[in-house]
Structure formats: structure tokens, C-alpha cells
Amino acid sequence: MRETLVELKNVRKQFLASKKFMEEKKYVKAINGVSFEIYKGETLAIVGESGCGKSTTGRAINKLIDIDEGEVWFDHENITNYSSHMMKPVRSKMQMVFQDPYGSLNPRMKIRDIVSEPLLVHTNLSKKERYQKAKELLEIVGLNEGHLRRYAHEFSGGQRQRIGIARALTVNPKLIIADEPVSALDVSIQAQVINLFKELQREFHLTYLFISHDLSVVEHISDRIGVMYLGHLVEITAKEQLYKNPLHPYTQALLSAIPIADPAKKKKRIILKGDIPNPIDLPVGCPFNTRCMHVQDKCYKIVPQLQEAASGHKVACHLI
Amino acid sequence: MKVNTEIKKKQEDYKFESPMIELSRKFLKKKVATVSFFFILFLIILAIFQPTPYDISQTDYSNTLSKPSAEHWFGTDEYGRDIFSRIVYGTKLSLTVAIVGVTVGAVIGSILGLIAGYYRGIPEMIIMRTCDVLLAFPGLLLAIGIVAIIGPGLINVVIAIAIYGIPNFTRIIRSSTLAIKELLYVEASQSIGVSDLRLLFKHIFPGTVPALIVSYTMRLGTAIITAASLSFLGFGASPSNPDWGAMLSSGRNYIGIAPHMLFYPGLAIFLTVLGFNLLGDGLRDTLDPKLD
Amino acid sequence: MSIKLLEVKNLTTEFKTDKKSLTAVKNVSFYVNQGEVVGLVGESGSGKSVTSLSVLRLLPENGYISEGEVLLSQNNILNLDQKSIRNIRGSEIAMIFQDPMSSLNPVIKVGEQLMECTMLHLKHTKKEAKAHAIEMIKQVGISAPEDVFNRYPHQLSGGMSQRIMIAMALSCNPKVLIADEPTTALDVTIQAQVLDLITEMKEQSNIGVLLITHDLGVVAEMCDRVIVMYCGRIVESAEVSCLFENPLHPYTQGLIASVPKIGSGSDILPYIKGRVPDLSQMPIGCKFAPRCDGAIEKCFIEEPLLIQLDNQRQCRCHLVSERGERNA
Numbered sequence: 004m005r006e007t008l009v010e011l012k013n014v015r016k017q018f019l020a021s022k023k024f025m026e027e028k029k030y031v032k033a034i035n036g037v038s039f040e041i042y043k044g045e046t047l048a049i050v051g052e053s054g055c056g057k058s059t060t061g062r063a064i065n066k067l068i069d070i071d072e073g074e075v076w077f078d079h080e081n082i083t084n085y086s087s088h089m090m091k092p093v094r095s096k097m098q099m100v101f102q103d104p105y106g107s108l109n110p111r112m113k114i115r116d117i118v119s120e121p122l123l124v125h126t127n128l129s130k131k132e133r134y135q136k137a138k139e140l141l142e143i144v145g146l147n148e149g150h151l152r153r154y155a156h157e158f159s160g161g162q163r164q165r166i167g168i169a170r171a172l173t174v175n176p177k178l179i180i181a182d183e184p185v186s187a188l189d190v191s192i193q194a195q196v197i198n199l200f201k202e203l204q205r206e207f208h209l210t211y212l213f214i215s216h217d218l219s220v221v222e223h224i225s226d227r228i229g230v231m232y233l234g235h236l237v238e239i240t241a242k243e244q245l246y247k248n249p250l251h252p253y254t255q256a257l258l259s260a261i262p263i264a265d266p267a268k269k270k271k272r273i274i275l276k277g278d279i280p281n282p283i284d285l286p287v288g289c290p291f292n293t294r295c296m297h298v299q300d301k302c303y304k305i306v307p308q309l310q311e312a313a314s315g316h317k318v319a320c321h322l323i
Numbered sequence: 324m325k326v327n328t329e330i331k332k333k334q335e336d337y338k339f340e341s342p343m344i345e346l347s348r349k350f351l352k353k354k355v356a357t358v359s360f361f362f363i364l365f366l367i368i369l370a371i372f373q374p375t376p377y378d379i380s381q382t383d384y385s386n387t388l389s390k391p392s393a394e395h396w397f398g399t400d401e402y403g404r405d406i407f408s409r410i411v412y413g414t415k416l417s418l419t420v421a422i423v424g425v426t427v428g429a430v431i432g433s434i435l436g437l438i439a440g441y442y443r444g445i446p447e448m449i450i451m452r453t454c455d456v457l458l459a460f461p462g463l464l465l466a467i468g469i470v471a472i473i474g475p476g477l478i479n480v481v482i483a484i485a486i487y488g489i490p491n492f493t494r495i496i497r498s499s500t501l502a503i504k505e506l507l508y509v510e511a512s513q514s515i516g517v518s519d520l521r522l523l524f525k526h527i528f529p530g531t532v533p534a535l536i537v538s539y540t541m542r543l544g545t546a547i548i549t550a551a552s553l554s555f556l557g558f559g560a561s562p563s564n565p566d567w568g569a570m571l572s573s574g575r576n577y578i579g580i581a582p583h584m585l586f587y588p589g590l591a592i593f594l595t596v597l598g599f600n601l602l603g604d605g606l607r608d609t610l611d612p613k614l615d
Numbered sequence: 616m617s618i619k620l621l622e623v624k625n626l627t628t629e630f631k632t633d634k635k636s637l638t639a640v641k642n643v644s645f646y647v648n649q650g651e652v653v654g655l656v657g658e659s660g661s662g663k664s665v666t667s668l669s670v671l672r673l674l675p676e677n678g679y680i681s682e683g684e685v686l687l688s689q690n691n692i693l694n695l696d697q698k699s700i701r702n703i704r705g706s707e708i709a710m711i712f713q714d715p716m717s718s719l720n721p722v723i724k725v726g727e728q729l730m731e732c733t734m735l736h737l738k739h740t741k742k743e744a745k746a747h748a749i750e751m752i753k754q755v756g757i758s759a760p761e762d763v764f765n766r767y768p769h770q771l772s773g774g775m776s777q778r779i780m781i782a783m784a785l786s787c788n789p790k791v792l793i794a795d796e797p798t799t800a801l802d803v804t805i806q807a808q809v810l811d812l813i814t815e816m817k818e819q820s821n822i823g824v825l826l827i828t829h830d831l832g833v834v835a836e837m838c839d840r841v842i843v844m845y846c847g848r849i850v851e852s853a854e855v856s857c858l859f860e861n862p863l864h865p866y867t868q869g870l871i872a873s874v875p876k877i878g879s880g881s882d883i884l885p886y887i888k889g890r891v892p893d894l895s896q897m898p899i900g901c902k903f904a905p906r907c908d909g910a911i912e913k914c915f916i917e918e919p920l921l922i923q924l925d926n927q928r929q930c931r932c933h934l935v936s937e938r939g940e941r942n943a
Contacts, residue, residue: 108508120517121515189658190873198883201882219877246877266856274804
């Protein structure tokens with residue numbers, strides 16, 4: 004049995020959407036009972052469309068948001084109710100890489116200060132030692148010493164994402180939560196950054212939680228993939244299984260909707276009807292029942308639970 | 324492949340401009356703002372070096388209320404004192420009162436604004452409602468009220484200006500803090516584990532500085548008017564002190580026979596306030612990223 | 616022989632900055648035929664969006680067209696005054712943008728925004744315009760058109776707004792539709808719906824579509840011909856199947872290779888080294904030379920010309936043209 008690094012148990016989170024006078028409070032149901040684990044050294048990808056709760060899930064793990072219900076375990080510790088003071092040593096073991104390389108770097112700080120900031124927070128190294136480490140890390144991610152004294156706005160998107168990755172690596176984390184790290188980048192740069200992620204994983208024995216909306220990107224990086232829809236984890240399995248034998252109707256539609264860059268392979272697409280429902284008013288029963296083509300009576304009444312369909316292949320669907 | 328590496332090197336060598344140089348170039352393009360900047364600089368030099376041709380308290384009863392001449396550029400007052408020298412000295416008084424008062428107000432207001440914007444909840448409610456109360460007073464009335472409580476005198480004018488400025492700075496800094504707090508790089512620092520204090524002063528505060536600079540400059544203009552008004556009304560500097568407001572006040576009695584006694588202090592106030600306001604406008608255009 | 620609806624000849628667009636003017640688009644020529652979808656592909660900074668804005672003369676204040684012609688049904692629209700160009704926008708040539716949410720006015724009802732165009736260009740009365748607007752909403756696949764007609768833009772989802780934008784673009788029967796990254800802001804399952812809708816509308820009204828995108832997957836599924844741009848220049852243009860089967864320009868090759876493909880099973884993704892050069896520091900010779908693996912010395916000194924290979928195919932590369940000469 005592989006060692007577990009992160010475990011989520013039935014996590015729920017809702018955000019207050021609107022509070023009108025004399026009206027019932029409305030909540031956006033961001034995560035609705037999500038459970039999964041991330042094993043040491045693997046890459047788990049969480050895939051879903053906007054509003055599915057994938058980013059919230061990532062932030063629940065490093066406690067950038069507090070969850071309403073459920074438990075979060077990291078490295079055999081239950082960190083669910085940790086205060087920000089108790090989180091500090093844990094934070095050094097899990098770092099985050101963000102989607103928008105333009106927004107995630109402070110525009111008023113030099114690169115060497117940005118990259119070495121985690122060291123300032125978590126270690127007692129001198130300034131000189133911190134800058135030395137920053138320099139080493141920039142070289143690892145493919146930038147050079149000359150870049151140390153510059154500001155973030157002088158770099159292209161791909162370079163900035165490298166800087167963000169260097170910052171995440173400075174404190175030798177065990178887990179990196181990457182929230183759509185390549186979706187803001189051009190195709191040719193995207194491939195560079197994905198390859199960098201893979202190299203670093205081998206070199207530093209990292210565990211990744213890779214959050215993305217794009218099933219074609221995660222194939223190259225992930226070991227296992229979880230698909231989320233409206234705050235529910237609908238399917239989770241090994242990468243090969245998911246692409247070869249997707250079981251949940253939503254996963255099937257998601258896979259077939261990806262345009263393929265090969266005109267010779269024109270295929271029949273499953274076109275889903277309608278829009279993603281509003282996460283304030285979730286459908287009763289299965290969250291996917293408004294768009295599913297195999298919907299049955301049962302789907303409108305009972306929320307399907309995530310169940311093992313084959314070894315290591317879990318699906319939440321009444322039809323399986 | 325030699326050419327290849329050479330071209331690559333050339334591209335690497337390309338130096339980006341520092342943000343300061345870029346901003347100053349942008350600022351210098353605004354002519355009115357540049358002129359007001361140099362005018363303010365000139366005032367500050369006057370205030371520091373005090374090139375007064377006459378002693379400011381030297382009386383000359385043979386030459387009272389005389390019109391502007393080559394000897395006395397701005398004329399003399401009812402005691403025969405040189406008005407030009409008194410205005411130059413008054414520059415020092417006005418600028419000191421305004422700068423000290425506004426700076427104290429800005430420091431306290433910024434800290435309160437940062438706390439209110441960052442922590443929200445009860446601290447925010449207390450701070451912002453207090454500001455609302457202070458802002459409900461018409462500007463000058465508040466200053467008069469404060470001076471009436473703590474007594475007249477230049478130091479108390481400084482205190483009044485500081486208190487009067489606090490709610491404005493608190494509001495501005497709070498709203499920028501609210502905006503910056505939502506930016507991704509703040510969340511990124513939080514995910515690293517950065518402490519609240521460092522987050523506030525290293526990551527959030529620098530982002531509010533452009534707004535702070537602009538309103539600081541604008542407030543200086545207002546503060547000069549407030550100080551002059553208080554002195555004019557007799558709450559500020561004693562009449563023997565060559566404060567611009569006090570000079571206006573004493574000139575009031577001679578408006579028929581010696582209008583220059585009112586004209587020059589009035590002009591000094593007018594130009595200085597205008598200078599600060601135009602400079603503030605120019606700085607806003609330069610620093611506001613939304614106008615790019 | 617199909618009719619050329621839109622033809623762009625030697626278009627050069629420059630931007631004035633503090634110090635000098637920068638060339639964002641240089642010598643770009645292409646055409647769009649009736650009933651055809653032409654893809655304009657490139658990464659950020661390739662000049663693809665500037666090209667489309669130049670065609671509609673919607674450039675920002677510091678941008679200007681320094682050379683070239685834009686022929687819309689044989690008329691050069693670059694010679695028209697502001698008023699006539701405004702008449703053409705919407706009625707002859709329409710555009711849909713990347714972000715549907717911000718392209719709609721938030722304080723006016725969706726239906727009224729739809730009516731505006733027909734009342735202006737087709738001189739419809741209010742009643743006619745309303746009937747037409749509801750008809751258009753129905754056509755873009757929205758099930759309750761009257762209901763949507765009375766809604767405000769913020770009450771619509773992203774996919775729905777893009778449908779409305781398409782309805783608005785097509786409501787005055789334009790001949791050419793320019794779609795600038797129409798699905799980039801949308802989710803994959805919604806993207807599939809919108810792409811289908813564009814194809815359907817094209818077939819229904821037999822218009823020409825210029826589809827601007829960075830997504831080669833979208834190009835492969837939608838387009839008949841593709842134009843690849845890099846640094847403001849066309850580097851290759853071909854029929855879609857030719858381009859994907861046998862890309863000639865090293866940039867096109869790299870671009871196609873670096874797209875992640877499901878089921879490829881490869882461990883390391885192929886990629887193009889380096890990055891797109893800044894507009895102000897363009898390389899002297901071939902703009903792609905610093906990133907090109909096959910670059911020879913000539914590539915750094917002399918910019919290659921866009922060579923016509925056969926009647927549907929163009930390529931801008933020294934290596935390709937030399938190979939061609941050798942073969943000939």
C-alpha cells in the first residue's frame with residue numbers, strides 16, 4: 004500500500020453569495036462532500052469546468068480557506084482545525100503555484116526577494132544565504148543570475164511561471180498545489196513548463212496536486228485524475244483508465260468535447276445540452292441530471308455516492 | 324552558429340528601465356504638473372534659505388503703508404515692515420505647519436486604514452464610523468472646534484490639521500487595501516506562510532502608496548488654506564508672527580488705502596494651494612495605472 | 616470559383632509609442648471566400664488580433680494602418696470616412712469577441728441591444744426589430760427567446776452571452792463574420808456548443824468566417840484554410856489538412872508538436888525553445904531564427920520572403936524555399 008500524503012474526508016464548503024434584507028441567505032455550494040487521497044510521489048490531477056470547486060479544493064488543503072465540514076489530513080496530521088500559527092510549519096511543506104503568472108508576483112519586489120521570501124518566513128538563513136539559494140533555484144528552473152535584480156513586469160508569462168515555481172521550491176516542500184499553472188500560457192510555452200514540472204518531480208521527489216480545466220494537458224503530467232462537477236467528485240482513477248474507459252457520462256462528454264488538433268481524426272462529439280447549473284441552487288439528486296443523456300428517475304432523487312467500479316476506479320453514478 | 328549566440332546575447336543584454344525613471348518621464352510630459360512641481364520646489368528653497376532683504380520685525384514708522392517700490396517689492400505694512408520679507412518668512416511657517424500636520428495625519432490615517440481594510444469586522448466598524456462622524460463636520464468647523472478645545476497657537480493648528488486629515492487618509496488607504504488584499508500575489512504570500520504584519524507592510528502597503536502620495540499632495544493645499552483661515556480668524560499664529568493668514572487679517576483694516584497688504588499674502592496662498600492641487604492632479608495621472 | 620468576400624492586401628499596422636513606431640503587423644495578405652472558414656492562428660503577440668482590428672478599423676488611438684488595402688466585396692474600406700465605415704460595421708462585416716460578458720452593455724436589456732443593430736442598419740421599425748430579435752435568439756438555439764429578450768446581460772451565463780453575441784453579429788445579415796477567440800473564455804463543453812453553432816450559422820447564411828484563435832484543436836475542427844502568424848508576419852498558410860499532415864515552417868511544426876494530445880502516451884512534450892521576441896527588439900533576419908533548431912547563417916541576416924508554393928500554399932522560410940529551388 005502506498006503512503007498517503009494528503010487525505011480529504013467528506014469536505015464541504017459554502018460561501019455566502021448574497022445577504023439581502025429580510026431574505027433568506029443564499030450560499031454558493033463550492034464543495035459538497037469531497038473525499039480523496041493523494042499518495043506520496045504521485046501527481047493527482049483535479050479536472051473540471053469553471054465553478055466545479057477544483058480551486059476551492061486546492062485552497063482547502065493548504066487552508067487558504069477554512070472548510071465548513073469534513074477533515075483535511077496532511078502527512079498524518081489532522082490539520083482541519085489548525086490555527087494560522089500552527090499552520091506555519093505545515094505551510095513550508097506545501098507550496099502553491101498559481102494560474103496567473105502576472106498577478107501572483109508582487110510587482111514592487113525584485114525577483115530575488117520574491118523567490119527567497121519563503122526562506123525569510125520559515126528559516127533563519129542570512130540575507131546572503133537566502134539570495135544564494137534564490138540564485139540556485141532560478142538556475143534550476145532555467146533562468147539566470149542576471150534576472151535576480153529585476154522586477155516581475157520585465158518577464159514574459161512563461162518566465163514568470165518559472166519564477167513562481169522557483170519560489171515554491173525554496174523551502175523543499177513535499178506537496179505542490181498547482182492551480183491551473185499553464186492555462187494562461189501560449190502552447191509552445193505551456194509544453195516547456197509542463198516538462199519542467201516533470202523534471203522537478205523526479206529531482207526533488209515532489210507530490211503534485213495539479214488543478215486544470217483541460218483534460219489534454221493533464222495527461223502528460225498526472226498519474227491519477229479526478230473529475231469534478233458542481234462541487235462533487237464524480238470520477239477518480241488512474242490516468243490510463245480514465246482516457247481508455249471513462250465511466251461517468253460527464254467525463255465521457257468532457258473527453259469528447261476537446262477539439263483535436265488533427266483534421267484527419269474528426270470524430271463524433273457528445274454535445275451536452277444546456278449550461279452548468281448555478282451552484283447556488285444545486286439540482287436535487289445527481290448534480291449532472293440536468294445535462295445527462297442517460298438520466299433516470301432515480302437520478303432526480305438520490306445523490307449518487309462515489310463507489311469503486313473497478314480496482315482503483317471510483318465513480319459516482321447510479322448507472323454504473 | 325556564432326551569429327546565433329551573438330544575437331541571443333544582444334537580446335539578453337537589453338536593459339529594462341527602472342520603474343522610477345519610467346514614471347518620471349511620464350510625469351515630465353505633463354507640462355502644468357511639471358511647472359507646479361518646480362514652483363513648489365522653489366517655495367521649499369525659499370522656506371529653507373530665507374532670502375529676506377529686511378528683518379521681518381524691523382519697524383520703520385517713517386515708511387508705513389507704502390506702495391510697492393524698488394526698495395520694498397511688495398510694499399510695507401502699518402508698522403513699516405517689509406511685506407516681501409514677511410511673506411518669504413511666512414512660506415516657512417505655512418509649509419511647516421501644513422507638512423507636519425498632514426504627515427502626522429497621513430501616518431495615523433494610513434495605519435488605521437490598513438487595519439480597517441485588512442482585518443474587517445469590529446475594528447473596521449469602529450474606525451470607519453468614527454471617521455464618518457469626523458467627516459460629518461464641515462471642514463473648517465472641525466478645525467475651529469479642535470483649536471477652541473485645545474487653545475490657539477501654531478502647535479495646536481498643526482494638531483487640528485492632523486486630526487482633520489486622519490479620516491480622509493483612513494478612507495483612501497482602506498479602500499486601496501481592500502482592493503489589493505484580493506490580488507493574487509497577496510494570496511500567494513499567504514500560501515507561503517507570511518505573517519500578517521509582513522503581509523500588511525511589505526505586500527499591501529506599498530500598493531497603496533500611489534493613492535497616498537496623490538492625496539497627501541492634495542491635502543497639503545487644503546491644510547495651507549485651513550492654517551491661513553485659522554490664523555485669519557485669530558485661532559492660529561499670533562498677529563506678530565508673519566503667517567499669511569495673520570497678515571491678511573491685519574491688512575483687512577487698510578483695504579481702502581493699502582490694498583497691497585491683502586493682495587500679496589492672498590496671492591501667496593492662492594498660488595501655493597493651486598500649485599499643490601495641480602501637482603496632485605499630475606501625480607494622479609502619472610501614478611494611476613487605470614489611465615494607461 | 617467562389618467569391619472573394621474579404622481580401623486583405625499588404626496590410627501593415629504600426630503603433631506609435633514614446634520613442635518610435637512599432638510594427639505590429641507587416642505585409643499581411645489573405646482572403647476569405649464565401650462559405651469558408653479561414654483560421655488565423657498564432658500565439659500572443661503574433662499580431663492576429665491587430666490584423667482583425669485593422670480590418671474593422673477599430674485600432675486603439677496610437678495604432679494606424681501605414682500600408683495596404685482591405686477589400687470588402689471589391690471596395691477598399693480603408694478609404695472610407697468614419698461614417699461610412701460605421702455603416703459597414705455590423706451590416707456587411709460583423710465581429711464577435713473573446714469576452715462575451717464585457718461585450719454586452721450591462722444596463723441595457725439583451726433584446727434591446729439586439730434591436731439596435733437592425734433598427735440602425737436595416738431601418739426596421741421597433742415592432743419589426745423586436746420580432747427579428749426574438750427570431751435571432753431562437754436561431755442561436757436558446758429555448759425561451761421571449762424570456763431571454765427581457766433579461767440583462769448579467770443574468771446570462773458565459774455560453775448564453777456568446778450565443779447572444781453571435782445573434783447580434785448575424786442579425787443584419789453580414790457577409791463576413793470575424794470571430795476573435797470566440798470560445799477561449801468558455802468551458803470545453805460550452806465551447807463545443809458554440810463552435811457547432813458558428814458552423815451551423817455559416818452554412819445557413821453562407822457567410823465567410825475569419826476565425827482568430829490560438830487553439831490548434833479549434834482550427835483543425837472548424838477551418839477550411841489556415842494562416843499561421845508569428846511576430847506580425849504570415850509564416851505559413853495552407854489548407855487545413857495539408858497543414859496538419861505536412862507542416863513546412865519550423866514554427867508551425869513546433870506549434871503542432873507542442874499541443875498536448877490525448878493518448879499519445881509520450882512522457883516529454885516536444886516544445887519550442889525560447890520565447891516570442893518583444894515588438895521593440897525584433898531579430899534582424901527571420902523572426903523565428905533565434906528559436907529555430909534548423910536555422911542557418913542566412914536566417915539571421917536576411918528575412919525570408921513569403922513564397923507561393925502551389926496555389927493554396929505559402930511559406931516564409933529560407934530552408935523551405937532553398938529546398939524548393941533545389942527540387943526545381
